[in-house]
Amino acid sequence: MTSMHPSGPGNLRLIFPQWQGAAGAGAVGSLPAGQPHQTQLSYHLGPALLxxxxxxxxxxxxYVPVSTDTSDAAVETVDGIYAxxxxxxQLRAGLRVLSEADPAxxxxxxxxxxxSVAPFSHLAARYGPDLAVLWVDAHPDTGTPGDSYTGFRSMSLATLAGEGDAEFLAALPAVVAPSNVLHVGLRDWQDPGIANKQRMGISSVGITDTPEDTRRILDWLALSGATRLAIHVDLDVLDRRDFTGATGNGTRGMxxxxxxxxxDAVSDAGEIVGLSLAQHAPLELLRLRGLLRDLPV
Structure with missing residues (x-):
């Protein structure tokens, strides 16, 4: 179906259970009381299930080593970025793993x-302007330090495209030009990062459930001139009728x-060299863990 088979030559499977980019320690629904950060820590569990x-x-x-320390000191907001x-x-650790493996x-x-920042930056260093990025996400992820939301996940695409915290940018082996980035499925147009996205010149294609969407994406890809693709899929872009294992999604998603x-269509137009699945939040399993904790098992 795609030109990058999961067992293809040079392919690295990277397990990166980072949760600290999701700021806020609130519990969700029936998660056990008195256990802060459980919503965020669900992102730590999701990659293992994937x-x-x-x-x-x-x-x-x-595997990128990720701390599960939820102490106040570990998650302190510094320079506008939570934890x-x-x-x-952990970004630097991920980049070291990629540098040592040097996957295609x-x-x-x-x-x-x-x-997605570390692997896509690695691919940008390898392929240069021949790499295009499809950012399939309900949210823009083009925030900057100082915005009201301090989670780095909301700044991830802006950082990858060369704007953000100077120390983060200095860690990256390469960035992707905004003209080589396309948002797909964006629907949170009230997000503070929208203004930055528009200023940077990152294009968007909405999803109307018709082949016209695919044609617009293929037209953009042809104009970019890139022949290799890195695709980021935030699972909260999906419609809840199809998938409920992510936070913040609704019944008007993809x-x-x-x-x-x-x-499938873009794989015929270019080689897929990067694919990320993010934001898997298996909250029901955390609720089950809370039940098991209180049972005499």
């Missing part, structure tokens, strides 16, 4: 949205058949 449910992979697999020290340390292509299981149709 890996377990995925087809067998006969290529290399690498800044942990996020920067990467599949990343996250974690919140910022897990249907799974439309997502598969788009990926």
């Amino acid at each position: 890996q377990m449910l995925s087809p067998d992979h006969d290529g290399p697999t690498a 800044r020290r942990a996020v920067l340390r 292509s990467v599949v990343t299981f996250g974690g919140e949205c910022s897990v 249907r799974v058949p439309d997502l598969l149709r788009i990926i």
